[in-house]
Structure formats: structure tokens, C-alpha cells
Amino acid sequence: MASKHTLVAVVENRPGVLNRMASLFRRRGFNIESIAVGHSEIPGQSRVTLVVDGNTTIVEQVRKQLDKVIDVIKVTDLTDSEMVDRELALIKVKASSTTRNEIMQIVNIFRANIIDVGFDSVTVEVTGDEDKIDSLCNLLRGFGIKELARTGRIALARGGAGPAAGEKGTSKSAGQSH
Amino acid sequence: MKLSGADIVCESLIREGVDVIFGILGGTILPLYDKLPGYPQLRHILVRHEQCAAHSADGYARATGKVGVCFATSGPGATNLVTGIANAYLDSAPMVAITGQVARPLIGKDAFQEVDITGITLPITKHNYLVLEASSIARTIKEAFYLARTGRPGPVLIDIPRDVFMEEAEFHYPAKLSLTGYKPVLEGHPTQIKKAVKLINEAQRPLIIAGRGIIISGASAELRHLAETSQVPVVTTLLGIGSFPESHILSFGMIGMHGTAYANMAVDNADLIIAIGMRFDDRATAKVSGFAPAGRIIHIDIDPAEIGKNVRVDVPIVGDARVILKEINKLLVPVQHLQWVRQLDEWRKEHPSTAVRYSEGLLPQFVVRKIYEVTKGDATIVTGVGQNQMWAAQHFWYDHPTSFISSGGLGTMGFGLPAAIGVKVGCPEKTVWCVDGDGSFQMTLHELATVAQENVGVKIAILNNGFLGMVRQWQELFYEKRYVATRLSGPDFVKIAEAYGIPGVRVKYKEEVAPAIERAMAEPGPFLIDFVVEPEENVYPMVPPGASLAEVMEAPVTEAKPLSDSAKLPVSNI
CATH class of the missing domain: 3.40.50.970 (Thiamin diphosphate (ThDP)-binding fold, Pyr/PP domains)
Structure with a gap:
């Protein structure tokens, strides 16, 4: 059954590593919903969060194929574990003197921020899970969204144990199916 | 410094x-x-x-x-x-x-x-x-x-x-490596090994499918021990040829699109498939939904990503084939599967897939068979891609790992001659035959210059049928004989060889075959033989594209007048 999976890959911060991952998705026809990359807690290593749409078999293939990339240190499927995940969006909304107040009220309800005000627009910053951002976008669409930028999901396992602590299928040496 | x-x-x-x-x-x-x-x-x-x-x-x-x-x-x-x-x-x-x-x-x-x-x-x-x-x-x-x-x-x-x-x-050469993202697993998981052994010990109709992983890991001895202890028949993939001696009584040849009928029937009827160092390529499995319908599957492979990629697997074991087989062998209970092995033998008699039919004309299969006879099987065969490759796989018996070298996954025409050069340079003591087709050979025949310049003693057998033969066979069988762009008006290969300074002969008749091969063997350096063979001979058996292994097409009955030498199938005593 198809569903969204959150994979977290810790990778060497080397030129071409994103290219290697992207090339693999394209070549094997994997569908990637979002990908977010940034530095991790270890210098020289980046953490990549991927949202993959597919059934368990396909996602397991994605995970294993990613794991084969030499510059990928480990890949974890966080879907079935406790995790926290967030996404950030910047939304530039049409705003006139008559609608600005209403927009600000909505923004407040969502605990979002207005980070720029223009002559005929405001730019809203919001963080949260996908649903929250989707709902805010839907509400603001009525005013007219001029531009939208979303980061895609980033995620960490809950509690003290991160993927480094070696949960199921977390590291290359645990590549065995049980 | x-x-x-x-x-x-x-x-x-x-x-x-x-x-x-x-x-x-x-x-x-x-x-x-x-x-x-x-x-x-x-x-x-x-x-x-x-x-x-x-x-x-x-x-x-x-x-x-x-x-x-x-x-x-x-x-x-x-x-x-x-x-x-x-x-x-x-x-x-x-x-x-x-x-x-x-x-x-x-x-x-x-x-x-x-x-x-x-x-x-x-x-x-x-x-x-x-x-x-x-x-x-x-x-x-x-x-x-x-x-x-x-x-x-x-x-x-x-x-x-x-x-x-x-x-x-x-310059100082590092003693150690730091590849944090690369740690291949060699040892199989003990629980998985126990599960596998239990299945092997309990199976009624077990079958081993051996792939190139056996050859890479050097696990032929361990494979043989497994097969003999548990009396499990062995079939191979194309690249697994040689991983298990083909003259062994438990060997039943190659599976797949041009595998033997009895090997494919064995896959179809087995209740347990022990797949080792192979990746369920579509040419080996044919229609994947019809693969091993009655069988549970143990899959041993060093690449975790191969597990479950193409077929569902009951017991996966990730690791090195040799390391894992050693562990499995320790736990085996010696058993017999007399009825099952006898059944396979019967299928082999009823469907003599590697028999060479009688023909007045020169058959490519006959040429391969003669190379086997003259070399007594002590040769490395390097092939091109196409019909030549399949005949070389079917009509020579390979008893040693690395005695059959071929382009499997990519199917690269033109692989034969340059690969044969590499084999001969790496193993100068070995007899190396490049068995190629006229189409495949022409893709890289300029390497005759390398052969001559470096005096690489490869023997070249061109099975010259004047066609891109495998494609022609598909046109004959599936495109109503519309031979579009498959006819080749080849050059005179003997003259080509001569121009490069390499001796060669052309052979058109059966009785000339063995003497020509003997002459090539007597020559210290390279030698080329242009075998002008029957132009429209087909490779059988064949599983048509899209069909399952059970739907194997055998040589038409009119052609199937097997030489008595199907009985000459070498069987060693064990």
C-alpha cells in the first residue's frame, strides 16, 4: 500500500553527493516528494531528509539503493518510529489596506509571523508539519498567493536515541533483513 | 619524498x-x-x-x-x-x-x-x-x-x-582507509542461516541456482559440498556457468531464456530454490510472476539491495557466498532426494536440450562441440553476444570457475575479442578461445592489431552465419520472417587476419572442423578460424519473451534428430 515515508540520510559533505542521490532516484524511477539538505551535528557530514511516496517494498529499495552510495553513511526510515518533523514556508500574499488585518489574524492563529510588508503584499513565515502549512496556504489562497517557497520536511527521531544509536536498518552493517 | x-x-x-x-x-x-x-x-x-x-x-x-x-x-x-x-x-x-x-x-x-x-x-x-x-x-x-x-x-x-x-x-601510501559509508557485510546472520538450513533439510524437491557470486567469492568447493551432502541438483545462471562442474551428476545446466528445458522445468517444479550469488535477472527468470511457482526461496547475496528487488524471498541472507555456505554446511543433515534427482534425469532424457541435431551442413553447435572435444574441455571460452554466446554456453561443458567468460547483464556485442585478450594476458598458460559471431566480432575486430602487436595467443572461432543471428531468430519467430537490417555481407575474415599478420583458415565442411581446431592449437601464437555455418540455425530451447520458464520452446520435431552423442554427455563419478 502506498504511503509517505520519511527517510533520513547522513551523508559525507562532498561535491556530487546530492547528484549521486538524485541520479539514483531518476534512474530507478523512485518518486521523491521533497528533499531537504543541511549540515548535521558532525562537521563534514550533512543530514538529508527525504519524503518518498511508495509502498513498503519500493521504499525499502530506495533505502537500500541509497545505502549503496559510497558517500552515504547511513539511511533510516523514520516512518514507523516516533519522530518530530517540521517544514518551513514563506508565503507572499496579496494584501490591501482592507485585507491586511484579516490576514494578520489568520497568521496569529497559526502562530506564524509576518516578516515583510510591502505596498500591496505581506510575506508570511510559518513552520509546522505539512498539514498545518497546507491549511494556512488554503486560507491565504483566498487573498491571492503571489509566491510560495517551502523547504520540504526535516525530521529527527524523538527522545535521546537518534539514528546513530543503531535502530533497525539504520546503518550499513545492519543491512540484513531479519 | x-x-x-x-x-x-x-x-x-x-x-x-x-x-x-x-x-x-x-x-x-x-x-x-x-x-x-x-x-x-x-x-x-x-x-x-x-x-x-x-x-x-x-x-x-x-x-x-x-x-x-x-x-x-x-x-x-x-x-x-x-x-x-x-x-x-x-x-x-x-x-x-x-x-x-x-x-x-x-x-x-x-x-x-x-x-x-x-x-x-x-x-x-x-x-x-x-x-x-x-x-x-x-x-x-x-x-x-x-x-x-x-x-x-x-x-x-x-x-x-x-x-x-x-x-x-x-608521497606516502596510506596503510589504512577511512570509508565510513562503506562496510560490506560478509557474515550471514546466524538466525537466517538456521532458517535456511531448516528449509534445506526439510525440502523434498530442492534446487540450487548458482550465479557469478559463487565464482567471485571462490565458493565452488563449498557449493559442491552443499550439493553433495544434501543431494541437491544444481543449475546455474549464464554467468554462473563453471561455478559447479557441468560434468557432475547433479549438474543440470543453465536456466533462463536459452537454458536447458530440464533446468527450467526443475525451477518450475522445485519446492525450494537456493539462489546463491545471482540477482534474478529477467533473462534468467523469464516472466517473473511465473518464476518458481511451487518454491520457497532462499536468497544469498552480498548486495542487500538485490534482496527482494525482483522476486519475493522467504529467507534472505546477506553476505559473502563462501562464508555463508561454510556456515550452512556445518549444519546440514545428509539426505537423499532420489526421486527428485531421478525425475530431473528423466526430463533430461526426454528433452535432450544440448543434443546436436544431424545436418549435412556445418552447424555452429557442432563447431563448439568440436572445440570441446579437441581441447578436452581444458580451455577458457570467451564469447561475443548473441547466438554464438548461447551455443558456446550450451555445447561446451565447463568444469572450472572462470572457464566461461561472457557479457551477461549488458549483453555487449564486441566483448569477445578484447575480453579474450585480457584473459590471455592475465593467464598466459591457459588455452583461450574467443567464440564469436560475425556480427559481434566486427564490432571490435580492430583489436586484431593488439593481438598481433602484443602477440597475444588467443584462438578465434567465428561462427559466421552472415546474419545478426539472434535478432534474425527473433524476426523469424516473432516478426514473420521480416529480416530487416539483419543480413551482413561480411568481409573475408581470413584475409583480414592475414592483413594484421595473423594466420587463419576458412572452414565450410564438418570434416575440416577438428583438423582446423587442432591446427590452431598447434600454433604458438594467435589463430583465426572462419567457420561458415548454416545461416538460419536457431538457438533452442527458447523461452519466448514475456513467457514463463515453463513455456519453453524446444527445437522443432523435424529438426530434433539427435545425434547418438547426446548419450556422450560426460558424467563424472563422485
């Missing part, structure tokens, strides 16, 4: 045990070639096309088990390697390719003969590198060789800009 980048490359290769390099030079790799005379331990073999540098390195690697090495210059030199690298990647052959690149200040400027070869080879290498300073060459080469030969072997490419070859750096 300060050395130039070029010297560091040579010193590093020597430390990795390299003795042969196949390649062609050009502008950007010239600084490296310029240093080669200082390292007489590194024999360089000049090929005539970079594709063949890669194929020769590939053949060398498969025959010796060592990492094959090839060199090419930037731009077209590098892109010409691509087919050969892809071929090695799909067949898991260990290879290191070193390419020259334009000087650092020119990178990204579309300079003369600049191409992004690391980008191009990304999906067909196990890993690749662009080296941007001479001080990282040694570490990169150390990593590249380690990656190429360990785990699931494969090609690694190292791209080095021209000015990096000339830059000086301190």
Missing part, C-alpha cells in the same frame, strides 16, 4: 599489485604515460579503441580475480570507455579506470576534449572520483582498489586533470 602526480599514480598502482594496464593515451593523460618507462613492472598494452581497454581489463579481472586497470585520455577517450565500464558494472567485475582530464583552470569552460566523465559514469560505476590535487591521488587510488574488489565488486573511475599529474606532492 616529493613526487609528481604521475609518479604517485604509478607508485600507487604498483603497491596495489597491478602488472598490466590496457589503454590509449592522448593529450591530458600524456604526462602519466611519459612516466611509464620508469616503471617496467607496469606492462602497458596499447589497444585500438578505449572500449576495448575496458573490456580487456574486464576479461583480465574475471580470469585472474584481480582488479583490471585501464587508462584513457579526456573527452572522447573517456566516453569511449563508457560501454566497457557499464559492462563491468552489470557483471560485477572489479576494475579501476583512470582518465585524464583537462587542466584545473580549464574545467567547466568546455575546453578541448573536456567532458564531465564523473557525471557521465555516475550510474555505471560503484564510485568515481575527480582528483583535484596531487596530494590526494594516493589515498584515492587506495580507496578505488578497495571499493573495486570488495563487497560486490565493480568498476571505479578516477578522473585526474592534466596539471595534477604534473603537480608535486609528498
Whole structure:
């Protein structure tokens, strides 16, 4: 059954590593919903969060194929574990003197921020899970969204144990199916 | 000690045990070639096309088990390697390719003969590198060789800009590697091994499918022990040929599109498939939904990503075939499967898939059979791709690992001659026959120049049917005999050989076959035989594309007048 999976890959911060991952998705026809990359807690290593749409078999293939990339240190499927995940969006909304107040009220309800005000627009910053951002976008669409930028999901396992602590299928040496 | 980048490359290769390099030079790799005379331990073999540098390195690697090495210059030199690298990647052959690149200040400027070869080879290498300073060459080469030969072997490419070859750096060869993202699993999980043994001990109709992984890990003895202790019949994939002696009483040949009927029937009826070092390629499984309908599957492979990729697996074991089989063998209970083995024997008698039919004309199968008889099976057969490849697989009995070398995954026509050169250079003591088709041979026949210049003693048998035969067979069977673009008006291969300074003969009649092969064997150097064979002979058995293994097409009855020599099937005593 198809569903969204959150994979977290810790990778060497080397030129071409994103290219290697992207090339693999394209070549094997994997569908990637979002990908977010940034530095991790270890210098020289980046953490990549991927949202993959597919059934368990396909996602397991994605995970294993990613794991084969030499510059990928480990890949974890966080879907079935406790995790926290967030996404950030910047939304530039049409705003006139008559609608600005209403927009600000909505923004407040969502605990979002207005980070720029223009002559005929405001730019809203919001963080949260996908649903929250989707709902805010839907509400603001009525005013007219001029531009939208979303980061895609980033995620960490809950509690003290991160993927480094070696949960199921977390590291290359645990590549065995049980 | 300060050395130039070029010297560091040579010193590093020597430390990795390299003795042969196949390649062609050009502008950007010239600084490296310029240093080669200082390292007489590194024999360089000049090929005539970079594709063949890669194929020769590939053949060398498969025959010796060592990492094959090839060199090419930037731009077209590098892109010409691509087919050969892809071929090695799909067949898991260990290879290191070193390419020259334009000087650092020119990178990204579309300079003369600049191409992004690391980008191009990304999906067909196990890993690749662009080296941007001479001080990282040694570490990169150390990593590249380690990656190429360990785990699931494969090609690694190292791209080095021209000015990096000339830059000086301190040289010390690293003793250790730090590859945090690469730790191949060798030992199978004990729980999984126990589960597998339980299935093996309880099976009524078990069957082993042996792949190239057995050959790579050197697990033939362990495989034989498993087969004999538990009396499990063995079939192989195309690239698994030789992993188990074909003259063994438990050997039932090759499975797949052109496998023996009885091997495919065995897969169809088995209640347990023990698949070792193979990846369920579609040519081996045929229609995957119809594969082994009655069988549970144990899959042993070193690559975790192969588990569950193409077929559902009941007991996966990730690790090295030899290590895992040793563990399995410790736990086996000796059993008999008399009825099952007898059933397979019966199928073999009823469906003599490797029998050569009687024909007045010269049949390609007959030629392969004669090479087997004259060499007494003591030869390495390197094939092209197409009908020649299938006849070579079917009509010769391979008793030793690495005695059959062929392009399986990529199916690269033209692989035969350059790969045979690599095999003979790597194993000069072996008799090496290149069995090729006239179409496949013409794709790389310029390598006759390499054969002549380096006096490589390969024997070449062209099964010349004047067609791109395998495609013609598909046109005959599935496209109502519309022979579009498959007819070849070949050159005179004997004259071609002669022009390169290689002796050769043409053979048209059956009685000339054995004497010609004997003459080739008597010749100390290379020899070419142009066998003019029946033009429209087909490869049987055949599982039509899209069908399952059970739907095997055998040779039409009118043709099936087997020679009595099907009974001559060698069976050794065990």
C-alpha cells in the first residue's frame, strides 16, 4: 500500500553527493516528494531528509539503493518510529489596506509571523508539519498567493536515541533483513 | 619524498599489485604515460579503441580475480570507455579506470576534449572520483582498489586533470582507509542461516541456482559440498556457468531464456530454490510472476539491495557466498532426494536440450562441440553476444570457475575479442578461445592489431552465419520472417587476419572442423578460424519473451534428430 515515508540520510559533505542521490532516484524511477539538505551535528557530514511516496517494498529499495552510495553513511526510515518533523514556508500574499488585518489574524492563529510588508503584499513565515502549512496556504489562497517557497520536511527521531544509536536498518552493517 | 602526480599514480598502482594496464593515451593523460618507462613492472598494452581497454581489463579481472586497470585520455577517450565500464558494472567485475582530464583552470569552460566523465559514469560505476590535487591521488587510488574488489565488486573511475599529474606532492601510501559509508557485510546472520538450513533439510524437491557470486567469492568447493551432502541438483545462471562442474551428476545446466528445458522445468517444479550469488535477472527468470511457482526461496547475496528487488524471498541472507555456505554446511543433515534427482534425469532424457541435431551442413553447435572435444574441455571460452554466446554456453561443458567468460547483464556485442585478450594476458598458460559471431566480432575486430602487436595467443572461432543471428531468430519467430537490417555481407575474415599478420583458415565442411581446431592449437601464437555455418540455425530451447520458464520452446520435431552423442554427455563419478 502506498504511503509517505520519511527517510533520513547522513551523508559525507562532498561535491556530487546530492547528484549521486538524485541520479539514483531518476534512474530507478523512485518518486521523491521533497528533499531537504543541511549540515548535521558532525562537521563534514550533512543530514538529508527525504519524503518518498511508495509502498513498503519500493521504499525499502530506495533505502537500500541509497545505502549503496559510497558517500552515504547511513539511511533510516523514520516512518514507523516516533519522530518530530517540521517544514518551513514563506508565503507572499496579496494584501490591501482592507485585507491586511484579516490576514494578520489568520497568521496569529497559526502562530506564524509576518516578516515583510510591502505596498500591496505581506510575506508570511510559518513552520509546522505539512498539514498545518497546507491549511494556512488554503486560507491565504483566498487573498491571492503571489509566491510560495517551502523547504520540504526535516525530521529527527524523538527522545535521546537518534539514528546513530543503531535502530533497525539504520546503518550499513545492519543491512540484513531479519 | 616529493613526487609528481604521475609518479604517485604509478607508485600507487604498483603497491596495489597491478602488472598490466590496457589503454590509449592522448593529450591530458600524456604526462602519466611519459612516466611509464620508469616503471617496467607496469606492462602497458596499447589497444585500438578505449572500449576495448575496458573490456580487456574486464576479461583480465574475471580470469585472474584481480582488479583490471585501464587508462584513457579526456573527452572522447573517456566516453569511449563508457560501454566497457557499464559492462563491468552489470557483471560485477572489479576494475579501476583512470582518465585524464583537462587542466584545473580549464574545467567547466568546455575546453578541448573536456567532458564531465564523473557525471557521465555516475550510474555505471560503484564510485568515481575527480582528483583535484596531487596530494590526494594516493589515498584515492587506495580507496578505488578497495571499493573495486570488495563487497560486490565493480568498476571505479578516477578522473585526474592534466596539471595534477604534473603537480608535486609528498608521497606516502596510506596503510589504512577511512570509508565510513562503506562496510560490506560478509557474515550471514546466524538466525537466517538456521532458517535456511531448516528449509534445506526439510525440502523434498530442492534446487540450487548458482550465479557469478559463487565464482567471485571462490565458493565452488563449498557449493559442491552443499550439493553433495544434501543431494541437491544444481543449475546455474549464464554467468554462473563453471561455478559447479557441468560434468557432475547433479549438474543440470543453465536456466533462463536459452537454458536447458530440464533446468527450467526443475525451477518450475522445485519446492525450494537456493539462489546463491545471482540477482534474478529477467533473462534468467523469464516472466517473473511465473518464476518458481511451487518454491520457497532462499536468497544469498552480498548486495542487500538485490534482496527482494525482483522476486519475493522467504529467507534472505546477506553476505559473502563462501562464508555463508561454510556456515550452512556445518549444519546440514545428509539426505537423499532420489526421486527428485531421478525425475530431473528423466526430463533430461526426454528433452535432450544440448543434443546436436544431424545436418549435412556445418552447424555452429557442432563447431563448439568440436572445440570441446579437441581441447578436452581444458580451455577458457570467451564469447561475443548473441547466438554464438548461447551455443558456446550450451555445447561446451565447463568444469572450472572462470572457464566461461561472457557479457551477461549488458549483453555487449564486441566483448569477445578484447575480453579474450585480457584473459590471455592475465593467464598466459591457459588455452583461450574467443567464440564469436560475425556480427559481434566486427564490432571490435580492430583489436586484431593488439593481438598481433602484443602477440597475444588467443584462438578465434567465428561462427559466421552472415546474419545478426539472434535478432534474425527473433524476426523469424516473432516478426514473420521480416529480416530487416539483419543480413551482413561480411568481409573475408581470413584475409583480414592475414592483413594484421595473423594466420587463419576458412572452414565450410564438418570434416575440416577438428583438423582446423587442432591446427590452431598447434600454433604458438594467435589463430583465426572462419567457420561458415548454416545461416538460419536457431538457438533452442527458447523461452519466448514475456513467457514463463515453463513455456519453453524446444527445437522443432523435424529438426530434433539427435545425434547418438547426446548419450556422450560426460558424467563424472563422485
